[in-house]
Amino acid sequence: MLTFVGLGLYDERSITVEGREALQTADQIFAEFYTSKLVGTDLQRLEYYHDASFEILDRAGVEQDPEPVLEAAESEDVAFVTAGDTMISTTHVDLRLRAHERGIRTRIVHGTTAQTAASSLTGLQNYRFGKETTLPFPDAHGGGDVPDSVVDTIEDNRDRNLHTLVYLDIKVDDPHWDGDEEFMRGDQAASLLADEFGSYLGVVVARAGSANPVVAADRIDHLADEDFGRPLHLLIVPGNLHDMERDALVELGDAPDDVV
Missing domain, CATH: 3.40.1010.10 (Tetrapyrrole methylase, N-terminal domain)
Incomplete structure (x- = not known):
């Protein structure tokens, strides 16, 4: 068995x-x-x-x-x-x-997953999430800072008015990595995405499943300047928000009114 x-x-x-x-x-x-x-x-x-x-x-x-x-x-x-x-x-x-x-x-x-936690903690409705993507460290894929597949996924979801859950890369038992384990953080991810999506709303979720998780919503280029503490982190790029989703991000993620 x-x-x-x-x-x-x-x-x-x-x-x-x-x-x-x-x-x-x-x-x-x-x-x-x-x-x-x-x-x-x-x-x-x-x-x-x-x-x-x-x-x-x-x-x-x-x-x-x-x-x-x-x-x-x-x-x-x-x-x-x-x-x-x-x-x-x-x-x-x-x-x-x-x-x-x-x-x-x-x-x-089954165990609790980042998928369900992302929706539960932020108040973003789970059936409005589209295709997910993973943002790798820049030196992990041999291309530029952000793979075209990540950009395309976010843009395609937004065209369909869907949220994008972006998993952030970790370097643990990576055959292409000789250093200590490393976890991409929300500010790093926001910085990588800022050229393409800096004016868009982003949501960082940190330490889901802990007693004190963090949810922070703001423009992506603003999130790039924040410190969200210890890993693990997720980044969400929402589509257009329903009224309740907007209220949730203001109340639970301190989203500025002019961003949501």
Whole structure:
């Protein structure tokens, strides 16, 4: 049995009750934290809280050589865990399909995701979000500061009057990166987007899932000059706002009246 468990957004307590029970009954637990990371905790606290050992896999160990996970799941109850939800914005459906090809039963225990948190914390209506995009660090894709695909996604969504959720790059277990782990912040993202969208409304969400998340709404070129504290951060570029969305961003994100 292979159970995919989402750990939620922030720390060791963000997991669901069902997810925690799945970890307690698992014979082995494999984890990856290169897709996203629980910045409110560390491996030692995770293992202490769940009274379990986690075997951390790198990208190659999940995507190219998952044999240890699959072999263990053929005879034992195995949990595979990530931050957020294991099937959102990841390639882990490939691992699930490989398990099915070998006759291994699978199930998914979902976790809270950045997608839902972005809507919940800002008051922007979830059904008005269009295609999402990821803004990479400038040196991560071999092109200019902002890939054309990011610009096109934001513009296409705005043409359809939809909001754009922009995931911000992280450098964890990156084969093209030799330095320490690094997380793009909201002000960096706003600065990168300012040339194209500086006069547009932007919304930064910081530390979703923590006890004190931050929501800040302003012109994108103004957000570029702010400090939103510790990661993880998200950036939203809204389309036209409904009245309630406008009220929410003023009340919850301190949006200036002349911007919304």
